Amino acid sequence: MIWLTWRQSRTQALSGAAIVLLILAGVALTWPGLTELARTSGFTACQADCQDVADSFLAQAGDTAAAAVYWAGIAAMYLLPALVGLFWGAPMVARELETGTYRMVWSQTVSRRRWLLVKLAAGAGAVALLAGLTSLAMTLWAEPIDQAYGNRIGPIVFAARGLVPVGYAVFAFVLGVTLGMLLRRTVVAMAVTLLVVALAQVASPLLVRPALAQPETSTTAADFDRLQGLGIGGNDAHVELEPSVTGAWILSNRVIDTTGDTFKGPVDPAECGPESKQGMGACKEWLATQNLRQEQVYVPQERFWALQWREFGILLALTAGLSWFCLWWIRRRLA
């Protein structure tokens, strides 16, 4: 059974391994240069007020091959689940049902359940290994870059580091197998798998992850020296301050008035706005007298691993549920 599984999946396994090796090669080749750059730019040794050093490190790194590896790594971690579900998971059972070969293989001395169990376990194991290796390499390699950007817990980078990519890849694989088994058509199963994986990848940072992360709320007196955006039109105003928390995933950042509602004006036209002759300074001073506060809802970067484990756990539970369903279905319902 293991030989047959390997024989039938070796194209996908070898293609996957080739992509992963390409990324690993890029990582290996740029690693010494990146470490050296972090050291010479002073970022490695920096202890406090590192923003300028970090920016210069990032600017220098942006001119090297490391930039390509960085983006390729993120793209790979997002594409890998879709590719795995599409080309590995979806055809696995659907093709057998479509071409009728299931009738050949199920009349060998192997039970359907064992047949599927070996295919699921071997496939999921291989997928986890490929995704895990890539993610491990990228997580370690990109550590200085992520630190300099301070966005490791941010919605995009988060799903390309640590355990979560492994969870998505394994989930997408088993999802593909399940859909292939239910839909019984390879192409249809591939299309639906792609759709569901993409939806999961988009829905997770928007809907699921904020709920998992238990974000914190900080409310501080508004400091208008950090004014980032100001829009005034008639009686309405829109005020935006630069976030004061660093390295966090900021879910919301708004200026509120004493009642706790978002400040929307009105502003004194003599101090602020197009008719005012006194410039920006007067407007800031006027805003500072309005008793406004800055409210930030954010996930601090220290939560990174806790959040990784939670999301990974959910994906793993979904994967286990789908696998159990497949093994039940193949015995009870599938003919």
Added chain:
Amino acid sequence: MTSALETAGLTHRYGRRTALSDCTFDVPAGRVVGLVGPNGAGKSTLLQLACGLLAPTAGEIRVLGARPASGSPRVGFVAQDTPVYAGLTVAEHLRMGAHLNPSWDSGLAERRVSQVGLDRAQKAGKLSGGQRAQLALTVAAAKRPDLLLLDEPVAALDPLARRAFLQGLMEFTAEQGVSVIMSSHLVADLERVCDYLIVLCESRVRVAGDVEELIATHHRLVGPRRDPADLGGGRAVVEESHTDVQSTLIVRSSAPIDDPSWQVDRLDLEDIVLAYMSEAAAGRLRVLEGQR
């Protein structure tokens, strides 16, 4: 000795469509059984029930004395259209068989592949229909099952490949003493190899029995027109047709027909099968007319 295949009230439905209804018969082991019937009669359903790919909706089925389950070492199955893995070579099919079957007879497999002239390095997707059927039969045979089920294995083959396939099958069954159940919608395919026949029409078993016995007990009677009910006990009318003055009956009768007013003819297997099939079709017509 246990039966090769035994059913009682066996019924299978696909949703609302009944493919097999209330089938009860008993096939002894050690026979080469022909399962014949028109397309859509339920032959594939019966065979897939027998190898455990389908589960019955109602009734009992026992294969070699046990409830069928896919993955049984004792039952070999060659499915309709003889599916093989297009991307695997002939040699890889044998390797698959060896990996998946503890009872694999690699000597038999190698011998058969050489005998039928399959190229081991050839991808199965590139084989002709006849070669594909031979490969599928080889994989099923080398498993060394006690019962081999074949679902219309020669339906798509040209006459030459058909003969070669049946030849191979006969050699194998003679060598191994295995029970075989093989379906076809053509009696001619079965006549040469089978010694037991099941006629399946419209999801029901019309007749099942030893071929020699079927031929010995079926007669065509031609005589002056009369009511078939007058024939007497122990005789069943399979098919009847009447003109104004003459009646033609096909009857099943274990006792010889000694009424001198009948002209009695022997029937060959094809005539018998056709009689049962056309009777089934006529029965359907009668039902339709009754509904009107």
